[in-house]
Amino acid sequence: MPSTRDIRRRIKSIKNTAQITKAMQMVASAKMRKAQMSALAGRPYAQLMNEVLAAATAGAGEFTHPLMEKREVKRRGLLLITTDKGLCGALNTNLLRESARFDQTTLYICAGKKGAQFVARLKRDLAAEFTYRDTPAFAEARTISRFAQDLFLEGKVDQVDVAYNNFVSTLVQKPEVRTLLPLGEIKRLEADLTGESAGEALPQTEGQEYLFEPGSSEVLGSLLPHYLNYQVFQFLQEAKASEHSARMVAMKNATDNAKQIIKDLTLEYNKMRQASITNELLEITTAQMALG
Structure with a gap:
């Protein structure tokens, strides 16, 4: 006794x-509020980019791009976005459980140390490991996105998926797996950036028409890689908001x-x-x- x-x-x-x-x-509470504000601040830009993409698609006719090429999936790539640190409840565990369903041939791209440790433990193929800050920078997202695009364009993988924690609320973070490449139709992807219905215009730009020089196809070809970069940027922001929320709780x-x-x-x-x-x-x- x-x-x-x-x-x-x-x-x-x-x-x-x-x-x-x-x-x-x-500390986690302060970081969570900052991450939420960053995600909300980027929505108007995402919505405006959607409008431009939709307008460019309408004027491009039967537009094709290497990033939109669909082929038989012999090998998948998975962008796994986790945390660098622990002490955030079951956040990583739930996400890694989802990513463990991919077969042995999957090629992993890890953003976050916990994901890289998971891949090493399972003895899976790791293409690259990236880290990102508490406040993700667009340059970090662009580097990760370009690496994934290169794997796809070089034929090393036939499809690239992304697994991340989607921030729903302070108490709820939902692990999600979505296809990043190949890109589908722009209108179907339009709601992915804003979480809102496709076709809704910003009040400042409603009714405006766009003139593309030298042409819609050329502009669209330049915008698609940027579109992917911005998607990855949002995934990183969602992951950070989820991390700080889970750690605070x-x-x-x-x-x-x-x-x-x-x-x-x-x-x-x-x-x-x-x-x-x-x-x-x-x-x-x-x-x-x-x-x-």
Whole structure:
């Protein structure tokens, strides 16, 4: 049975841990709000790019592009977007469970150390490992996107999918697997960037017509790679918002659990201390009665 000294030590240790988890909760909360604001700030740009793509597609006729080439899938590539650090609950576990369903021939592109560790543990083929900051930069997304595009264009993979955590709310992060390459029709992809219905124009641009020089096909050919880069950028932002949300919730739960344990240990300590005092009083009373 632990002594009162042991219980005091445990209470002190758990209080120190609770201070750490509380600080991590506050940091994650601030980062989560920043990540959410970044994702929301990019939506008007995404919507405007959709309008331009739709207008260019309408004027391009039977447009084809190497990134839209559909072929028999002999080998897949998977862009796996995870976190660099842990302490974020089951966020990575749920996503890695989804990605584990891909067959042994899958070629992995990992953004985040946890994904690379997972691939190494399964002894799968890793094409490249990337890291990205708490506030993802477009240059980072462009580098990852171009690498995936090169794999597809060089014929090393016939399809590229992406697995990431989609931010739904502070308490809900949903692991999703979607096809990145080959690109489908632009109108079908239009809602992917904004999460809204295709065809809805911004109030500032509604009713405007676009004139493309030197032509719609040339402009569309230049926009498609940028479109992919922006998709990857949004996936990174979603992943970061999910990470900070999951970590905030995990640290809050850890802090609450620590407080409950401290409460239980304090109660146990007081009971033991009260029992010790009672025993001492009984011994004193017994001694007095024996002497009396």
